[in-house]
Amino acid sequence: MAERSFKKEVGQLRIPAGEEFRGEGILAVTKALLQSGVGYVAGYQGSPISHLMDVLADAKDILDELGVHFEASASEATAAATLAASVMYPIRGAVTWKSTVGTNVASDALANLASGGVIGGTLVIIGEDYGEGSSIMQERSHAFAMKSQMWLLDPRPNLESIVQAVEDGFELSEASNTPVMLQMRIRSCHVHGRFITRENRRPAFTLAEALEHPKRDVGRIVLPPASFTHEHEKVRERWPAAVKFIRERKLNEFFDGDFSDIGLILQGGLYNGVIRALQLLGLADSFGNTRIPLYVMNVTYPVIDAEVLEFCETRRAVLLIEEGQPDFIEQNLHAILRRAGCATALAGKDVLPMAGEYTTEVMRDGIQAFLAAHAPHALAPAPTAVASPPQPAAVPLRFHPKIAALATVVPARPAGFCTGCPERPIFAAMKLVEADLGEHHISCDIGCHLFSILPPFNLGATTMGYGLGAASSAAFNVKGGRRSISVMGDGGFWHNGLTSGIGNAVFNKYDGVIVIVDNFYASATGGQDVLSSRADNPNRATNNPIEAAVRGVGVKWLRVIDRTYDVARLRDALEEALTTPEPGPKVIIAQSECMLNRQRRVKPLFNSAVKAGERVVKERFGVDADVCSGDHACIRLSGCPSLTLKDSGDPLKEDPVAHVDSSCVGCGNCGEVADAAVLCPSFYRADIIHNPTRRDRLLARVRGAAIGFLQRRRAARLARCAL
Numbered sequence: 228m229a230e231r232s233f234k235k236e237v238g239q240l241r242i243p244a245g246e247e248f249r250g251e252g253i254l255a256v257t258k259a260l261l262q263s264g265v266g267y268v269a270g271y272q273g274s275p276i277s278h279l280m281d282v283l284a285d286a287k288d289i290l291d292e293l294g295v296h297f298e299a300s301a302s303e304a305t306a307a308a309t310l311a312a313s314v315m316y317p318i319r320g321a322v323t324w325k326s327t328v329g330t331n332v333a334s335d336a337l338a339n340l341a342s343g344g345v346i347g348g349t350l351v352i353i354g355e356d357y358g359e360g361s362s363i364m365q366e367r368s369h370a371f372a373m374k375s376q377m378w379l380l381d382p383r384p385n386l387e388s389i390v391q392a393v394e395d396g397f398e399l400s401e402a403s404n405t406p407v408m409l410q411m412r413i414r415s416c417h418v419h420g421r422f423i424t425r426e427n428r429r430p431a432f433t434l435a436e437a438l439e440h441p442k443r444d445v446g447r448i449v450l451p452p453a454s455f456t457h458e459h460e461k462v463r464e465r466w467p468a469a470v471k472f473i474r475e476r477k478l479n480e481f482f483d484g485d486f487s488d489i490g491l492i493l494q495g496g497l498y499n500g501v502i503r504a505l506q507l508l509g510l511a512d513s514f515g516n517t518r519i520p521l522y523v524m525n526v527t528y529p530v531i532d533a534e535v536l537e538f539c540e541t542r543r544a545v546l547l548i549e550e551g552q553p554d555f556i557e558q559n560l561h562a563i564l565r566r567a568g569c570a571t572a573l574a575g576k577d578v579l580p581m582a583g584e585y586t587t588e589v590m591r592d593g594i595q596a597f598l599a600a601h602a603p604h605a606l607a608p609a610p611t612a613v614a615s616p617p618q619p620a621a622v623p624l625r626f627h628p629k630i631a632a633l634a635t636v637v638p639a640r641p642a643g644f645c646t647g648c649p650e651r652p653i654f655a656a657m658k659l660v661e662a663d664l665g666e667h668h669i670s671c672d673i674g675c676h677l678f679s680i681l682p683p684f685n686l687g688a689t690t691m692g693y694g695l696g697a698a699s700s701a702a703f704n705v706k707g708g709r710r711s712i713s714v715m716g717d718g719g720f721w722h723n724g725l726t727s728g729i730g731n732a733v734f735n736k737y738d739g740v741i742v743i744v745d746n747f748y749a750s751a752t753g754g755q756d757v758l759s760s761r762a763d764n765p766n767r768a769t770n771n772p773i774e775a776a777v778r779g780v781g782v783k784w785l786r787v788i789d790r791t792y793d794v795a796r797l798r799d800a801l802e803e804a805l806t807t808p809e810p811g812p813k814v815i816i817a818q819s820e821c822m823l824n825r826q827r828r829v830k831p832l833f834n835s836a837v838k839a840g841e842r843v844v845k846e847r848f849g850v851d852a853d854v855c856s857g858d859h860a861c862i863r864l865s866g867c868p869s870l871t872l873k874d875s876g877d878p879l880k881e882d883p884v885a886h887v888d889s890s891c892v893g894c895g896n897c898g899e900v901a902d903a904a905v906l907c908p909s910f911y912r913a914d915i916i917h918n919p920t921r922r923d924r925l926l927a928r929v930r931g932a933a934i935g936f937l938q939r940r941r942a943a944r945l946a947r948c949a950l
Contacts, residue, residue, distance in 0.1 A: 274356060
């Protein structure tokens with residue numbers, strides 16, 4: 228159950244040739260794949276490319292009509308290995324995943340694929356997750372393209388360029404027998420626009436035909452001596468073929484300007500930001516007309532020497548705008564220019580930051596510094612300006628003293644679990660165990676549970692990769708001292724945690740504790756189904772229990788907690804695992820449905836039932852302000868966004884009391900934590916009944932009368948005491 232459905236939007240994939248397609252970048256990529264005659268698509272979900280997988284899943288009927296095979300892969304390595312279908316057969320294939328983490332996982336398969344080469348066009352669509360909005364380590368995919376010599380496309384962020392890049396990518400792959408990577412930055416994935424469609428095409432050669440007519444070419448298999456010739460083939464044949472195709476098809480673009488003695492060279496994906504930066508400097512307009520000549524590298528690898536020299540030979544200085552580090556392209560351009568004896572000055576990381584996201588503001592400041600040094604006349608107002616006057620080079624907004632002052636007033640708001648998240652009580656239980664047994668080394672994993680490293684839990688020392696939580700504790704398998712704890716989610720478990728974590732722990736007689744968080748979905752990537760999902764998925768085999776897989780690889784000590792909100796039970800299971808004399812890995816499977824997906828599933832059913840007049844009960848929780856002591860230990864052990872503070876209303880109770888706001892989803896975690904930690908009895912549950920029956924109304928009147936009587940009696944006693 229993905230976080231959103233594209234059932235309505237995928238109808239646009241049927242738009243016939245010659246009509247206008249309007250939509251998001253992800254949808255445009257899907258349409259371009261179908262227009263290109265793709266034969267199969269695979270991938271692994273992850274931001275910012277998750278929605279491409281969701282769109283493809285929702286477009287199953289259209290894919291079936293065209294004879295296109297689609298599957299959600301077990302991992303990025305699985306997806307990359309799927310491209311083997313294009314090694315021996317002229318079938319176009321595409322795969323997708325989040326980069327760079329996904330490309331790390333897939334790199335072994337990609338290296339072998341790039342070594343032997345392909346016959347059918349292969350496209351690796353990578354969601355480049357770089358910048359402050361990213362959730363991963365800050366690296367670039369460029370290194371993978373260089374390492375394995377795969378061509379890297381980075382198109383301008385508009386739908387026409389993106390669609391053209393998909394179509395060109397397949398043709399470039401076939402022309403050079405090389406896999407092609409298509410880099411989709413975050414903004415490219417979600418940019419909206421339009422383009423004129425072409426007709427969807429059935430695969431020219433199908434997978435079924437390949438099975439009926441198998442082929443085999445030992446020269447394409449990565450084994451000696453063929454593997455030694457592949458490197459020479461890359462340099463002598465594939466590279467020249469790629470350069471020739473890129474040059475002839477003009478995949479890179481040149482834009483003229485007023486100042487012929489200077490210019491900007493930029494990655495295609497940065498084009499929109501560069502135009503906006505130039506507009507702020509009065510050097511471009513909102514339609515993309517620029518006064519500074521541009522060389523836009525929609526292909527960032529390989530760099531085309533002849534095009535670089537053609538652009539630079541008549542200019543005194545050029546600025547290369549290359550986001551991130553290392554400065555691969557800048558070093559390459561220096562080599563090209565100096566070997567050719569070109570005297571053009573090349574600026575780059577000297578005026579732009581070495582690392583970090585190139586926002587419009589950053590690029591504006593860099594371009595301004597470049598022009599001030601090499602072409603100050605360009606900063607003077609033009610006789611007929613194409614845009615607003617240039618803005619003064621004031622203190623960058625992020626360093627403005629007023630912004631800094633806000634940090635002393637606005638409290639930090641670290642990322643955290645959603646309201647009602649079933650993973651929250653797991654770490655509350657872990658905190659309670661540490662209060663009794665002391666701190667333990669805890670290895671975290673990629674997924675929602677990684678939020679446990681932040682307040683209020685402050686748990687976890689490392690995270691090494693998706694599904695590698697248990698493997699991250701492998702070195703701590705030593706006698707004496709406390710046992711280590713590791714955490715992984717169900718998505719990570721099926722990704723590679725079963726073998727690299729659980730299997731490795733069994734094989735090496737690991738004596739630590741492994742907690743597997745089973746929330747029924749790959750929640751962190753958008754709520755897609757996994758092998759152990761409880762959903763009845765007509766296209767996937769679900770309901771395969773993690774417990775069976777864990778026992779299957781040899782785990783003997785296993786506890787299954789089928790309701791994570793039972794904090795006391797979780798605490799007891801963790802204490803037992805950490806203290807039992809039984810050797811070998813101790814595995815705890817903590818199960819409860821992801822609350823976000825549960826709300827997506829339950830809310831429509833609830834609303835329909837209420838509308839139909841059915842009796843429906845909604846549970847909500849609250850805090851009795853008279854009983855609450857104002858200690859706030861419940862908040863420190865829970866951290867739920869719906870658990871907040873309010874004034875007690877009692878002049879003798881100065882501290883604010885705990886309060887459950889209207890965002891509560893009724894999970895009951897706050898009360899469970901308070902009970903398990905023996906805090907206070909201030910929490911209560913209220914059942915809100917929609918469409919109550921006569922019996923419900925009668926009970927409400929009786930309860931109201933009884934409560935009213937007790938309140939009046941208490942008030943009378945207090946009045947007598949006051950006298």
